[in-house]
Each structure stands twice: as structure tokens, then as C-alpha cells.
Amino acid sequence: MRFREPGLRSILVAALLCALVLAGCRDEPVASQVEIGDGSVTISGDDAVVAALNWTPPAVTLPAEDPEAALVQAGEALAADDLYATADSAIPLYLGLASVPGYERASARGLQRAQARLLELGAQALVEVDTLDSAAGMRAAHEFAAVARYLAPGDPAVVAYLERVDQADRLRELNRAAERALQAGDLGESGGGALALFRQVLAERPGQPRAMQGMAAVESAMIRRAELAAEAADYRLASEWLTHAADIRPGFPTVEDARRRLEGVRAAHVRRLRDEGVDALPRINGVSVARARLAQIIAIAEPGDPVANDLRERIDRAVHYGDFRPGQVFTDALEGGARGPQMIVLPHGGFMMGALPGDDDAADNERPRHGVRFERGFAMGVREVSVGEFRRFVDATGYQSRAMRRGFSMAYDERTGNFLRRSNVDWRSDYVGRPAGDTMPVLHVSAKDAQAYVDWLSAQSGHRYRLPSEAEFEYAFRSGSSERFPWGEGTPPEGTGNMTGALDRSPSGRRWGNAFPDYGDGYWGPAPTGAFRPNSWGVHDLAGNVSEWMADCWHENYRRAPEDGSAWINPGCRNQVIRGGSWASSPAQTRASWRALAQVDTTNARLGFRVVREL
Structure with a gap:
């Protein structure tokens, strides 16, 4: 017009x-x-x-x-x-x-x-x-x-229009005053300024476009000030600006996105300082350099920052103890600049392995209960090996997995609720045969595929990686407890892991016939590795998500089993042990002592693996 x-x-x-x-x-x-x-x-x-x-x-x-x-x-x-x-x-x-x-x-x-x-x-x-x-x-x-x-002049429609014109005049002047304040840098984080004026407009006209744009501009200006503070390594000031910005448009993701971004900047800065401190430790006067880097980390990190604690403990060990300590998380460098799986050091010690007395769900192959002692600690993968980690191995070596060579694996069929043979399903596939994301646990791998991966990892890192022994797995699973389940008995606490829960539903509405009552984890199928909280020793998903290959050959019971926690291997065995419940396992199969056998060439949508590294 x-x-x-x-x-x-x-x-x-x-x-x-x-x-x-x-x-x-x-x-x-x-x-x-x-x-x-x-x-x-x-x-x-x-x-x-x-x-x-x-x-x-x-x-x-x-x-x-x-x-x-x-x-x-x-x-x-x-x-x-x-x-x-x-x-x-x-x-x-x-x-x-x-x-x-x-x-x-x-x-x-x-x-x-x-x-x-x-x-x-x-x-x-x-x-x-x-x-x-x-x-x-x-x-x-x-x-x-x-x-x-x-x-x-007295017509109600005319009177209403005249009032709207008057309001438009007032709001236009308020918006202009707010924009002048914004241009002058008077944002109003402590009251007044552009923020108060824009809010005055919105109090009179909720959703008024120009004022809404002004509020977004104030928010953007505060985020920019946070970014400038972060560039100057003043992360506390950056956090203050983001806190002010978060009050402007509640519910919008802008500030949280900025917070994550700046936290990433801070985390990268902290990690860089930590790495500089760690690199300095073996050198002459390295402890003094590492302590200086620790002081810098403490100045910019949140109280109790785990990276700061890690460097502090490394300094203490360099001064008093040496190499590793229980609970330490690390990754090994691989050829080409990549990093290996995240590992955590488990303490040496002993435990009673096998079914608890009176466990009605236990099978004979879980007995006799016997003592196992580890004279030396070992490192276990914090998470199951992911698709992305296995992909790095395949890309580097051209390895052809068992499922790729034979052209099929066992995948879940939503229509029948069963596991069926499906063509063109291999380690790149998820539980139903679709392409799997890199953060998902790798599935459809045989025991030989898993062994090929740990052999490559050993060659790449210069350290000995292998599959866990079932004694190591149960030791880590129990993490110092002597219960059937990591949480004790009954329904798992919320967020425990990816297990069969009565509240779980498949995409078509299926339910589990044998499940933990009153429990749901939000997944039908595997979850991304590490999606649930770890156990008390820092290891994720030992009780759920996917079952895992062990290094041990299958034996019908524990008579004559090794007492030092090593794998019980017979050359040329065709069946190996699998441990740990999966996303589709019954509650009985989620117990600490549960074990089962699988042929070494088995591949399916419930079975993956994790690695152990010797120290």
C-alpha cells in the first residue's frame, strides 16, 4: 500500500x-x-x-x-x-x-x-x-x-484505533530510546538501560516485533562481552555475562549454546595447560613448570575441575610415586596423531568370583564361588568400543569383518520382535540393520574381529591391549561390592543403565515380557556409549547396553580356574565367554555372575566388546 x-x-x-x-x-x-x-x-x-x-x-x-x-x-x-x-x-x-x-x-x-x-x-x-x-x-x-x-469521534472502533496510534507513538519512542542506549553500550544488566526500556515496551505490547528484536540484540551484546572475557581468559566474568543474558529470553537456546561454546573454549584451554604440565613432568625442573601450569588452571577453572585434579595428582605421583594410580583415566597416542579408547586404571586387589549363595537365578556354570586376586592393577575401557573407534581401525587396515565376508548378521526385527538373519548387516550397522552413528557401541563383530582390533591397537600404541578376562570383567562389574546387581536388589535406580525395563517401549509399542518392574531407560536398542552414569569405579555399561566378548574360552564351571585373574584359554577353542547384560537381556542375565558361551564367529545386535590394557 x-x-x-x-x-x-x-x-x-x-x-x-x-x-x-x-x-x-x-x-x-x-x-x-x-x-x-x-x-x-x-x-x-x-x-x-x-x-x-x-x-x-x-x-x-x-x-x-x-x-x-x-x-x-x-x-x-x-x-x-x-x-x-x-x-x-x-x-x-x-x-x-x-x-x-x-x-x-x-x-x-x-x-x-x-x-x-x-x-x-x-x-x-x-x-x-x-x-x-x-x-x-x-x-x-x-x-x-x-x-x-x-x-x-465517538465510534468505538475509531476510539480504539486512536488509542492504538497513541500507543504506537509511545512504543516507538521507547524503542528508539532503548536502541540509543544499546548503541551507547548501556545494556542494563544491573537495571535501567536498553533492557529496561525494551521490557517496558513488551509489558505494554507483549511480542512487539521491534522490542523483541531489541531484546535479542541486548542478549547478543551480552554474549559478545562474554566472548571477549573468555578471549582474555576471564571465564568467571564470561559466566557472569552469560548469566545476565540468560534472564533476557528464557527458553531460547542462544545463551545455552554460547555457554557450551565458551565452556568448550575454557575446557580446551584447561586441557592445553594440563598437557603442557604433563609434558614437562619428565624433564629437568618439570615439576616446577607443571606446578605453574596447575596454578594457571586453578585461576580459570571451576572449583574441583577434574583436569586440575588430574594434574595435581600427576605432580604428586611424579614427586612421590611414579606412573599410574587407581582411577586414573587416560588415552594412548596412536600413530598418525589419533588417540586410543579412553581407559581407566582399576586397583589391584581381590574378590570372590561366582554366584552368591542362595542366588536362585544362578546356573552351575557360575560355580564354585572362588577367590581371585590381582597382584597388579590394570586399565579397562571406560566404555564399549564405539563404531567410530572400530572405523578408524578398518580405515587404517582395510580389515574385513566376519559379517562383511559372509554378508549377513543377526539383527532385531521390529515386526516379529525377534532376532533374524539379515543381509548386508555388519559392524557399520545398528541393532536393526540401519547405518550406525560413530558414538554407538560397535555391534555385529565376532570374537576374532575384536581380537584383530586389540592386536592393531597394541601395534599402534606400543602397549599391550587385549580383551578382558572374565575375572577382570566381574571384578570391575562388582567394583568392590558383593551384590547380585551393581545397585543391590530390586528395580534399578533411574539412570542406572540400558537394560530391559517394564516401562520401555519399542517403536511399534512392544514391551518386554521379562523386565525390571517400574524401570525405563528411554532406549529400545543400544544407547550411545557412556550415555548412563558409570559405576563406582568409573566404568560405563558393564551391566547393560551390549553384552561383551571375553578372552576366556568357555568352561562349564570354575573348577581349576586361574586364581590370578588371567584369562582361562585353551588353544584353538571354538567357544568363548560373553559377559554383561544387554539392552535385550532378562534381569537374570544382568547379574554380576552371569556368563554364557558363544561361538567365536557369532555376530548379532546384542554383542560388542571393550578392551583392557596392561600397565
Whole structure:
């Protein structure tokens, strides 16, 4: 729509607005009269509320012999939105016809339609003011208001429109003041400033686009200040700015995204300092350098930051103890600059291996219960080996897994609820045979595939990696306890792991027939590695997610089993032990002592593996 600005109209608007501003600056209602041409406008306390300005219809001369032509002309002008600007516009013509005998009703109907269209165009102008800060739109809205007030000052629709014009004036000035404050850097994090002004607009007009954009700009400015603080390594100040920004638009992800980004910057900075400290430790005066890096970390990290604690403990060990300590998490460097799986050092010690007395779910192959002692600690994978980690091995070696060579594996079938043979399913696939993400545990791998991976990992790192012995697995699973389940008995606590729960549902609504009551983990199928909290020794998913290959050959019981925790291996064995419940295992198969056999070439959607590293 094009807003008309006839003749001296802009001069009239400017003069009247000046009068309005002068009247509005008084504490009490004021009445004054401004002479403009042959008309006048009176501005009082009440008039200022609606920001009205007068309109005088242009003089219209109607042909006495043909008023019908004037009526037709008025209708055409109305259709063309030529409402009031000249003597040939619709409203002046209809006003002129009002005094012609016999045309009073036609005039009234025409004026009614013209008034409705006038208010409609005024509403459009106010939308333009809201969204584009249009000066032309604001002038047009005022002109429409003046004409509407002339036509029907007491009409409820006109009064409502005049109030909207007045509100648009107020909000426009508030927005402008807020934007000036924003440009000046007065954001208002401590009160006042741009933030308070934009909020004042939104209190009166919730969702007003210009104010909403202004709020987003204030939020963006605060985030930028947080980024600048982070660049200067002042992460506490950065956090303060993000806290201010978070109060501006609750529910929007912008601040949390920035927080994660800056936390990533801080975490990278902390890790870099830690790595510099660790690298310095073996060198001359390395402890002094490492202590200086630790002081820098403490200055920028949150209290209790695990990376700071790690460097502190490394310094203590370098001074007093030497290499590893229980609970230490590490990754080994591989050729080409990559890192191996994340490992955690488990303590040396002893435990009673096998089924507990009175365990009705235990099979004979879980007995006799016997003592095992580890004279030396060992490192275990914090998580199951992921698809991405296995992919690195395959890309480096061109290895062809068992399922790839034979062209199939056992995958879950949602239609039947069973595990069925499916073609073109291998380590790259998920539990139903679709492409698997890199953070998912690798499935569809045989014991020989797992062994090939640990052999490659050993060659890459220069350290001995292998599959766990089942004694090591149960030792880590129990993590110092002597219960059937890691949590004791009954329903697992929320977030324990990916196991069969009565609250779990498959994509088509299937339920488990034998499950932990009142438990659900949100997954039907494996979860990404490490998605649930670790056990007390820092190892994830030993009780659930996927069952895992052990290094041991299968034996029917523990008679003559090694007492030092090593794997019980017979050369050339065709069956190996699997341990740990999976996402589709019954509660009985989630117990610490549960064990089962599988042929070494077995591949399916419930079976993966993790690694152990000797120290």
C-alpha cells in the first residue's frame, strides 16, 4: 500500500506533533490551541492520550444537475483507496453529497465504508510501524486518525484505533530510546538501560516485533562481552555475562549454546595447560613448570575441575610415586596423531568370583564361588568400543569383518520382535540393520574381529591391549561390592543403565515380557556409549547396553580356574565367554555372575566388546 502525503500535509503533521510534545511535557493536563490555516487543533491532557490531529475536508463543488456522477466518482475513489487527500477523494465527495436532497442515505453508507477502509489501512500502517519502524507509516497512521476522528469521534472502533496510534507513538519512542542506549553500550544488566526500556515496551505490547528484536540484540551484546572475557581468559566474568543474558529470553537456546561454546573454549584451554604440565613432568625442573601450569588452571577453572585434579595428582605421583594410580583415566597416542579408547586404571586387589549363595537365578556354570586376586592393577575401557573407534581401525587396515565376508548378521526385527538373519548387516550397522552413528557401541563383530582390533591397537600404541578376562570383567562389574546387581536388589535406580525395563517401549509399542518392574531407560536398542552414569569405579555399561566378548574360552564351571585373574584359554577353542547384560537381556542375565558361551564367529545386535590394557 502507498501512503499519500498531499501538499502541506507533512508540515501540518510536524507542527501538530510539536504541539503534542509541548503539551505532554507538563505535569498537569494543559489546553492550548494552535492555528493552522483555516483550522485549529486543541491539545489537552485527554487529547494527548490519543495523539489526535484535526482534518478539514477539502472544499467540494458538486454539479447541481448531476449528483449521481459525484456518487459514482466517490465509489471509484473508494475502490482505489483514494479516501481523503483531495476534493476528488471519496470522503470529501460523500460529505458533499450528504447535503444533497435524496442522497443522504447513499452518503452515509459510503462514509461508513470509507471509515471502515480508513481504519483498515490505519491498522496496516501500524503493523508497518511495528515491524519496520516506518516513519511514513507513522505519518499515515496519524493522518488516518485525524480523518477518522473527524468522521466519527465517538465510534468505538475509531476510539480504539486512536488509542492504538497513541500507543504506537509511545512504543516507538521507547524503542528508539532503548536502541540509543544499546548503541551507547548501556545494556542494563544491573537495571535501567536498553533492557529496561525494551521490557517496558513488551509489558505494554507483549511480542512487539521491534522490542523483541531489541531484546535479542541486548542478549547478543551480552554474549559478545562474554566472548571477549573468555578471549582474555576471564571465564568467571564470561559466566557472569552469560548469566545476565540468560534472564533476557528464557527458553531460547542462544545463551545455552554460547555457554557450551565458551565452556568448550575454557575446557580446551584447561586441557592445553594440563598437557603442557604433563609434558614437562619428565624433564629437568618439570615439576616446577607443571606446578605453574596447575596454578594457571586453578585461576580459570571451576572449583574441583577434574583436569586440575588430574594434574595435581600427576605432580604428586611424579614427586612421590611414579606412573599410574587407581582411577586414573587416560588415552594412548596412536600413530598418525589419533588417540586410543579412553581407559581407566582399576586397583589391584581381590574378590570372590561366582554366584552368591542362595542366588536362585544362578546356573552351575557360575560355580564354585572362588577367590581371585590381582597382584597388579590394570586399565579397562571406560566404555564399549564405539563404531567410530572400530572405523578408524578398518580405515587404517582395510580389515574385513566376519559379517562383511559372509554378508549377513543377526539383527532385531521390529515386526516379529525377534532376532533374524539379515543381509548386508555388519559392524557399520545398528541393532536393526540401519547405518550406525560413530558414538554407538560397535555391534555385529565376532570374537576374532575384536581380537584383530586389540592386536592393531597394541601395534599402534606400543602397549599391550587385549580383551578382558572374565575375572577382570566381574571384578570391575562388582567394583568392590558383593551384590547380585551393581545397585543391590530390586528395580534399578533411574539412570542406572540400558537394560530391559517394564516401562520401555519399542517403536511399534512392544514391551518386554521379562523386565525390571517400574524401570525405563528411554532406549529400545543400544544407547550411545557412556550415555548412563558409570559405576563406582568409573566404568560405563558393564551391566547393560551390549553384552561383551571375553578372552576366556568357555568352561562349564570354575573348577581349576586361574586364581590370578588371567584369562582361562585353551588353544584353538571354538567357544568363548560373553559377559554383561544387554539392552535385550532378562534381569537374570544382568547379574554380576552371569556368563554364557558363544561361538567365536557369532555376530548379532546384542554383542560388542571393550578392551583392557596392561600397565
